[in-house]
Amino acid sequence: MSSTSSPALAGLHDRAVLAERFGRDPELHLFELGDLDEPFWSRTAWYTVSADGPVALLYAVGEVPTLLGLARPQHADGLAGLLRAMRPVLPRRMLAHLTGGGVNALAPEYRVEQRTAMLRMALTDRAALAPHLGRGAGPVAALGAADLPDLLALFAAGYPGNWFDERMLTAGPYVGVRDDAGRLIATAGVHVSSSARRVAVIGNVTTHPDARGQGLAAACTARLCELLTEAGADHIGLNVRADHPTALALYRRLGFTTVTPYDEALLTAI
Template sequence: MAVRAEHDRAVLAGLLGRDPVLHAYQLGDLDDFFWPYTSWFRRGEQVALLYHGVDPPTLLAFAAPEQCAAMAVLLKELAPLLPARLYAHLSPGLSEVLGGSFRVESRGVHYRMALTDPDRLAAVAPAGVVLGAADLPLLGRLYAQAYPENWFDPRMLDTGQYVGVREGGELVAVAGVHVWSPVYRVAALGNVATHPRWRGRGLAAAVVAALCVRLRESVAQVALNVRADNVAAVRLYERVGFTRVADYAEYTLSAR
């Protein structure tokens, strides 16, 4: 048995769907919206994704603790096939496997959180309107002022899963998604931002709550990634019903 490319979405969905929260982003990337930008690799029951829709490409390799040894073997075999420069999201302990082929630079520990207590949403007054392509200039200005380091794919506005609050002709708060797939029943919250002048007024919680209520109409699992050291964001997500379900780390990889 050796690592091989996998092109069967049904097979991938079956393997990833055994833990839909841990693999929420990968399941979402099986959707037609993302599928053309993906390359999938499988060894036994372990699956890794190389997503080409960003520059540099991003490798996603997640495994439960008892499966990390098997995932490490997959990554060791996959390393010669990877691009010379890429980003990676890896479960704990997996970066060491790639150290022989790449210079590995940590970009921080992150939490995977999941909406496990949606009843808490009722305690937050939702706010915001659904955004569309016409709102892209306003959204770009908000991110430049409030979240310049974020990754945002303008195509995501086409999902209809971005909610924002407008004041004085400008967007002052927004919550959106990185993936959304009614087919695979998963969504990943992301691109949440509040204008610096409007922080401390509960707008982030309000737009996140509004979006989560909307997402639960079409998916079974709502997940997100957040930096472990972003204490304010972690507390916000806990307030609306998210809990920490797994840890992972992000890296930049450059071929030796």
């Protein structure tokens, strides 16, 4: 084998091995740890090219699969090598979440249709939540399956195009605030919540345009973090656009700090 040969791609199938690897840096790998549980696990495929290097995840749900590959800067070259080795198994179209130039590693064979600079953030100061608990126009209450129509209406008004699977309402906590007329005007929920891995990823934080500026998003997010903490989550995180100063300021007030920047890109094979 020549020195320029690509490393051999290997699939990973042992959840315990994956949990140990991701557990070394849980705030970076919140989604991966959560995806080791059902209903996600059976829809995942995991790849690496080394015993201790980066691991990439292919999540096959919906029309556009998701590729997830996050690594610290010192492992950026290893991630790029892994992504190049994965080209034979990658779908023709995918949504990629990649750190450290990962998108560029695929660029020769994939066209970037859309690219967004994102930040992974983690809750590192839980004391910062306290001032926001109990605030807002109404009480923050738990949501369930019966609230689905109201939740979808809120997303349509305040967060069109968001990613939401109705199973999230029962897989993890969702909370919301209603106005005096009973209309749902703010919410916060989870993308992934694993009691076994003690991790959670917050998502779909939304306030109706008519109700913004009242602290409702902060109240919902703070209460959600409180519930997740009570349920045993040691690591709580979220993803946010790097160019969204209002959201960034909100999460920083609530005690979140940046774990890593990454790119979210819609890629299509050339």
